[in-house]
């Protein structure tokens with residue numbers, strides 16, 4: 646069996662490795678010059694366990710299964726976060742704190758109830774704070790790992806347009822299947838309603854020695870998450886998206902124009918800092934601004950915020966559509982089912 650993989654993010658790398666272990670002849674086409682260079686590099690890198698998705702059962706189940714699976718397969722590329730808090734905002738949340746906990750109990754997710762923001766005095770305007778397990782995925786270690794282990798399998802600087810019938814015919818002549826792991830970029834995936842979201846977020850340096858993470862639920866709120874050493878990412882559900890586009894090229898040009906617009910970046914940063922300081926008033930005293938980051942998210946239309954993994958077969962092209970990194974096991978299972986392994 647000969648299979649081409651398009652894209653060397655987490656999905657392309659993992660599916661390639663598992664196919665190679667099953668004896669398949671695999672070639673990866675990656676448009677950049679190393680692995681884990683797209684969204685798999687530029688994201689908050691949280692290894693989800695399910696707490697982030699109170700509105701969607703299937704997403705929580707995939708995350709819960711995926712967490713253990715990921716730790717077993719790639720635990721060496723992650724680290725545990727001590728003092729990992731989720732909390733419900735006193736105002737404006739889509740669900741109340743008791744409901745949040747009932748949903749997590751119903752999914753059999755364990756946590757320690759900490760109380761309200763009067764218990765952890767650095768936080769304000771939060772209730773039903775819980776402490777739970779999660780990990781951060783070390784994307785630079787993952788990139789080095791896959792660059793090394795897949796060095797004879799990846800063709801770098803190879804951009805493949807799967808919407809071009811000539812390219813598709815050529816690949817179909819050479820391979821039994823083409824697995825599109827470009828997150829909806831190399832080919833328009835029929836049957837999935839999705840769009841692109843150019844994103845902005847920021848890095849901050851923690852001046853304290855304590856490591857912790859805070860994710861505020863549920864709706865237009867913030868998440869402060871450890872990244873590397875004492876550098877943290879701050880994301881905002883409300884302010885991180887810069888736009889919503891149907892084409893990846895449009896999303897890319899919005900990222901490029903925002904990158905060169907110092908005023909736009911400064912305004913965004915102010916919104917993030919002002920909004921987050923409401924919940925963590927000493928944030929700017931305890932953290933120092935480091936840098937801005939941009940990324941592009943491919944997002945499925947979903948009223949319940951479904952962020953699981955879907956695959957679609959069209960001819961001999963299998964498209965893999967992820968919502969997060971923790972569902973590699975679902976992608977592997979579905980791809981293997983389709984090709985009959």
Ligand SMILES: Cc1cc2nc3c(=O)[nH]c(=O)nc-3n(C[C@H](O)[C@H](O)[C@H](O)COP(=O)(O)OP(=O)(O)OC[C@H]3O[C@@H](n4cnc5c(N)ncnc54)[C@H](O)[C@@H]3O)c2cc1C
Nearest residue numbers: 652654655656676683684685688689690691805968969970
């Ligand atoms: C701001 C933000 C925060 C996020 N936070 C988290 C989080 O905390 N936890 C989590 O689990 N997930 C998070 N995600 C989602 C996560 O990043 C993605 O689900 C995941 O990285 C997708 O992996 P992938 O391999 O499918 O895609 P990618 O990592 O984007 O890989 C696709 C690869 O395909 C290549 N490619 C694209 N087009 C072509 C082409 N035409 N020819 C050849 N190669 C091509 C790209 O260069 C890239 O290397 C976040 C995403 C964003 C944007």
